[in-house]
Amino acid sequence: MANIKSSEKANRQRIKRTARNVAQTTTMRTAIKKLRAAIGAKNVKVLQPLLKSAVQAIDKAESKGVIKKGTASRHVSRLTLAVGRLTAK
Numbered sequence: 069m070a071n072i073k074s075s076e077k078a079n080r081q082r083i084k085r086t087a088r089n090v091a092q093t094t095t096m097r098t099a100i101k102k103l104r105a106a107i108g109a110k111n112v113k114v115l116q117p118l119l120k121s122a123v124q125a126i127d128k129a130e131s132k133g134v135i136k137k138g139t140a141s142r143h144v145s146r147l148t149l150a151v152g153r154l155t156a157k
Contacts, residue, residue, distance in 0.1 A: 092134045099125040
């Protein structure tokens with residue numbers, strides 16, 4: 069445990085930032101999991117709205133600095149391709 073006042077404040081800030089980042093990551097992962105479940109079930113009707121919400125969650129996490137730009141781009145690309153394959157049929 070920190071004994072110096074500035075260290076105690078830094079610790080409080082770290083806890084807040086971590087909680088914010090975990091919440092952002094959880095939201096993003098949940099959106100991705102819902103989309104992947106719909107892709108697995110081949111439920112074409114709900115793919116577009118779920119893709120939109122997943123991309124929004126990924127972009128928001130990337131803009132907040134929770135994930136890197138390349139990681140966000142890779143996730144969006146792979147999900148978009150998977151949805152495109154199902155809707156093209």
